[in-house]
């Protein structure tokens with residue numbers, strides 16, 4: 001793992017002092033002149049250039065700098081995770097991108113890409129799901145046809161499938177809707193940036209913190225008890241007691257350190273990581289964005305979109321319903337659209353899970369109370385029987401006796417629309 005010689009912070013601001021920038025430029029210049037990493041490292045040591053870690057310059061350190069795309073203004077995400085890896089252009093750099101490519105001999109790779117057969121880009125292939133059967137919608141582009149759509153696999157394979165009443169959606173319209181919703185609508189950004197932090201990770205960390213604090217309280221009591229014993233003149237020189245007291249003091253110090261460290265981590269995860277990352281992701285979008293990056297951005301922001309079609313809710317024809325679940329958030333949105341798919345009504349914005357374990361317990365108790373009051377259901381057995389008698393499906397997340405219970409949904413009604421015309425359709429191909 002090569003440490004960056006360059007400072008960077010989570011919100012993508014790259015800042016530096018000019019000295020550091022100058023050293024980096026020199027390294028690239030030497031490399032261009034044909035010097036090896038080892039020689040460059042030696043030159044840097046001779047000129048007393050400091051490394052960021054205050055260690056010595058080595059060939060591998062130089063190599064790390066040469067290969068790091070941050071110097072040509074590209075921030076890489078998920079470097080160790082090939083499947084989710086993507087890049088964001090920062091629009092500022094220290095090394096001219098052309099020079100960077102030249103030094104890194106990127107041109108070799110470009111030659112290999114020539115002559116690839118044409119492939120269609122499907123922006124939403126990974127996140128669209130059928131609301132009726134739960135299978136994925138997949139894109140099928142037809143050259144010279146307007147009938148290019150995302151459809152449910154089940155619908156295509158079996159004529160009498162459970163989802164035969166569902167409907168495919170036009171690819172360009174669906175892509176345009178999602179792009180406009182994610183990147184052009186200001187309300188979504190505001191909602192997500194200000195969303196309460198209730199990640200699973202966070203609640204686990206909080207639980208750990210509570211456990212540690214309990215341990216610490218117990219240890220303080222133990223230490224005080226030992227101290228009292230030590231102040232008893234008869235026991236003053238008891239070796240075992242002194243030993244126990246010292247041990248207790250050390251343990252307390254360790255616990256305090258752990259608690260501080262964990263508190264800091266909770267602050268980071270809760271405040272910085274998710275919401276700031278989301279802001280960064282949303283703001284990374286530009287109209288001329290590369291398809292691969294756009295798809296990664298969309299996949300980083302949306303976990304799934306459930307599509308449901310109601311054929312005849314009224315005499316005016318069918319209506320689509322889109323339920324969008326945002327990635328790493330407990331939040332989701334509900335949209336409705338007529339089958340023409342040019343106008344989308346943002347009906348609701350929901351938080352589907354309780355935020356803290358305490359909230360969840362409160363929801364659980366309330367749900368049990370309601371069931372008891374309304375249906376005289378007082379145990380899980382009653383509950384299961386009630387579902388059975390009324391031919392209702394058991395959903396674990398709705399069962400207040402289940403450990404998978406997720407609490408009540410809090411819904412905010414939205415009053416916004418996303419509208420576009422045929423001329424405004426975005427074609428990612």
Ligand SMILES: [Zn+2]
Nearest residue numbers: 130133152163
């Ligand atoms: Zn289906």
